[in-house]
Amino acid sequence: MTIRNGFSDMADGYDALATAEAAAGERLLDLVAIGPRDFVLDVGCGTGAMTFAARRRCQGKIVGIDISSGMIRRARWHPQQPDVSFVLGDAAAMQYERNFNVVILNSSLHWMADPVMVLERCFNALRRGGWMGVQVPATGAWCPLAQAVMKAARQEAALAPIMDRFRDPMTIMPDLDALEQTLDRAVIDVYGGSIETDTLDLSVGQALGVVDVQVGAALFNPVCYDKGLSEDDHARLRALATEVVADAADAAGRVRVTITRAFMHGSKQWNERRLTPAG
Numbered sequence: 001m002t003i004r005n006g007f008s009d010m011a012d013g014y015d016a017l018a019t020a021e022a023a024a025g026e027r028l029l030d031l032v033a034i035g036p037r038d039f040v041l042d043v044g045c046g047t048g049a050m051t052f053a054a055r056r057r058c059q060g061k062i063v064g065i066d067i068s069s070g071m072i073r074r075a076r077w078h079p080q081q082p083d084v085s086f087v088l089g090d091a092a093a094m095q096y097e098r099n100f101n102v103v104i105l106n107s108s109l110h111w112m113a114d115p116v117m118v119l120e121r122c123f124n125a126l127r128r129g130g131w132m133g134v135q136v137p138a139t140g141a142w143c144p145l146a147q148a149v150m151k152a153a154r155q156e157a158a159l160a161p162i163m164d165r166f167r168d169p170m171t172i173m174p175d176l177d178a179l180e181q182t183l184d185r186a187v188i189d190v191y192g193g194s195i196e197t198d199t200l201d202l203s204v205g206q207a208l209g210v211v212d213v214q215v216g217a218a219l220f221n222p223v224c225y226d227k228g229l230s231e232d233d234h235a236r237l238r239a240l241a242t243e244v245v246a247d248a249a250d251a252a253g254r255v256r257v258t259i260t261r262a263f264m265h266g267s268k269q270w271n272e273r274r275l276t277p278a279g
């Protein structure tokens with residue numbers, strides 16, 4: 001299953017909706033401590049917000065890769081910057097060999113069908129001693145508002161049979177240990193990790209935008225349903241999401257949204273171990 005069209009559909013509006021992802025990405029960049037001449041690979045780069053943020057921190061070559069043509073088109077739409085390029089492709093099929101000092105995955109690994117393969121490709125892309133930083137939603141309460149929308153869809157009589165056909169493409173890490181084990185399988189030596197919760201005070205429209213960024217590319221995406229999703233069912237799901245978010249608003253029309261994330265960084269050690277052969 002590929003969720004690339006789901007992200008292409010939201011590419012034009014993504015940056016305005018994903019300010020919390022951008023803030024988390026800046027924290028991730030702090031963790032990997034990019035040096036002035038580092039080469040950086042941004043995996044699942046989306047519209048390139050973090051790719052350009054990395055550019056502001058170093059002068060080396062920077063590459064963003066993403067599977068969604070809409071996201072890559074949007075990233076390339078930004079004014080050109082020296083030594084920044086964007087590649088359309090599946091991170092699980094990357095063929096980089098020791099080209100980068102830093103690899104970042106900001107809010108992207110959990111969308112990838114084969115996270116371990118992606119991390120192994122990231123490992124291959126890193127020079128020895130290079131740094132990898134990952135930020136993903138985590139824990140059983142990673143975004144209660146988005147989770148409430150999913151739950152309401154499963155519980156509503158008209159939508160329950162449709163949700164039975166829903167195949168969620170996201171892998172949410174239950175805790176730091178699970179993320180560490182995933183990095184460990186890709187031979188990344190973990191140096192540190194933390195769980196952090198962002199609390200946002202938003203209008204109903206903004207909160208709906210957060211729901212879209214967190215689950216929209218899955219919940220509203222026909223490819224995530226066995227036998228697809230009709231336009232009517234799509235509209236019903238959208239209406240239900242609006243209802244759930246509006247219900248969550250206080251008397252002043254504000255919605256309190258929390259997003260809990262795992263941050264983890266590690267490095268490629270000098271004693272390289274054997275990896276799964278590239279498929």
Ligand SMILES: C[S@@+](CC[C@H](N)C(=O)[O-])C[C@H]1O[C@@H](n2cnc3c(N)ncnc32)[C@H](O)[C@@H]1O
Pocket residue numbers: 003004007018021022025043044045046047048049050065066067068071089090091092105106107108111112113213
């Ligand atoms: C939530 S967005 C995050 C974008 C960006 N990193 C940010 O911080 O705003 C997740 C991105 O991962 C991309 N993605 C999902 N699976 C991918 C894969 N297998 N290879 C490359 N990109 C992928 C999606 O197309 C999407 O642009």
